[in-house]
Amino acid sequence: MHNVPVGDSKQRIFDVIAGLLDGKSIAVSDQTPLIGDGSVLDSMKLVELCLALEDMASELGFAFDWTSETAMSRSRSMFRTAGALASEFIAQRGRPE
Amino acid sequence: MIVVTGASRGLGKAICERLQARDIEVFGVARDVSALSFPSMACDVSQPAQVKAVAQLLKTGGKAVSGLVNAAGIASMNLALTTPPEASKRIVETNLLGTIYCCQSIAPLIIRNKGGSIVNFSTIAVALGLKGESVYAASKAGVEGFSRAFAREMADFDIIVNCIAPGPIDTELLKGVSAAQIQQIVSRQILTRQFTPDAVCDLVELLFDPRSRSLSGQVLHVGGA
Numbered sequence: 001m002h003n004v005p006v007g008d009s010k011q012r013i014f015d016v017i018a019g020l021l022d023g024k025s026i027a028v029s030d031q032t033p034l035i036g037d038g039s040v041l042d043s044m045k046l047v048e049l050c051l052a053l054e055d056m057a058s059e060l061g062f063a064f065d066w067t068s069e070t071a072m073s074r075s076r077s078m079f080r081t082a083g084a085l086a087s088e089f090i091a092q093r094g095r096p097e
Numbered sequence: 098m099i100v101v102t103g104a105s106r107g108l109g110k111a112i113c114e115r116l117q118a119r120d121i122e123v124f125g126v127a128r129d130v131s132a133l134s135f136p137s138m139a140c141d142v143s144q145p146a147q148v149k150a151v152a153q154l155l156k157t158g159g160k161a162v163s164g165l166v167n168a169a170g171i172a173s174m175n176l177a178l179t180t181p182p183e184a185s186k187r188i189v190e191t192n193l194l195g196t197i198y199c200c201q202s203i204a205p206l207i208i209r210n211k212g213g214s215i216v217n218f219s220t221i222a223v224a225l226g227l228k229g230e231s232v233y234a235a236s237k238a239g240v241e242g243f244s245r246a247f248a249r250e251m252a253d254f255d256i257i258v259n260c261i262a263p264g265p266i267d268t269e270l271l272k273g274v275s276a277a278q279i280q281q282i283v284s285r286q287i288l289t290r291q292f293t294p295d296a297v298c299d300l301v302e303l304l305f306d307p308r309s310r311s312l313s314g315q316v317l318h319v320g321g322a
Contacts, residue, residue, distance in 0.1 A: 043250065043253070044253040044254070047205075047208065047253075047254070050205070051205060051208065051209065054205070063153060065149075067201060
């Protein structure tokens, strides 16, 4: 699983988010907000997303840390958009342990 | 399995023994686990990387985690004016941040278990505003505030979060506190007698019993306040 292309990871993350939308017909894109105004997920779904990404990271051979400092600021938070979350996930995947 | 921090001594040790006596599987966490005869891992709860390593080990081991008892803590009997900054920092890092780090890292495992119970430790010194315990009480007041809000965050996942706030229980934590000082504190409780670790263990058991499912975000004062 270590050789899964980066683009596939991003699409898988978008698919996970889409799966948490409870049938709402929203196309998940880079700009889809995950926190704050217009967020498509409530706090419970956000935690479920984190757990799903933790599992995905395990499959890919790394540990996903959703409490990293980048989660803290609204403007820099990895949760500000689906694209930002995918980017952070992919960055952590490439980071040495 | 229930994860217990501060498992090597004091209330943490007593809680481990009680849970094991009830055939509940326990995983102990302490800075020194060399004397523990059950599954455990050395960890300083004030160090988030070490706490994350415990969670990682449990996750990798595939055990179902149904609870967490945050019994690790350090006490201090000092006037605020004479408490060195480093001591204040250490007390807050262990008592408050240690509890937060453990909740952050272990709660996801309990969420995966589809529910459970988290027990944090405060002190009766918060409710009574005990003289000479201001920094310690501040760290534990933080635990109470955190627990109340965290209880709401965990409610969606069928996890209850509560605090036990003991009075002066006869453990190593009270070393150096005179009998007169203990009596003075006890006299301010509603039940004016000193309780033993057994009373605390009883409450822990209660909070892991399904019959406590309606309790969350509460502070249970041992001795009453």
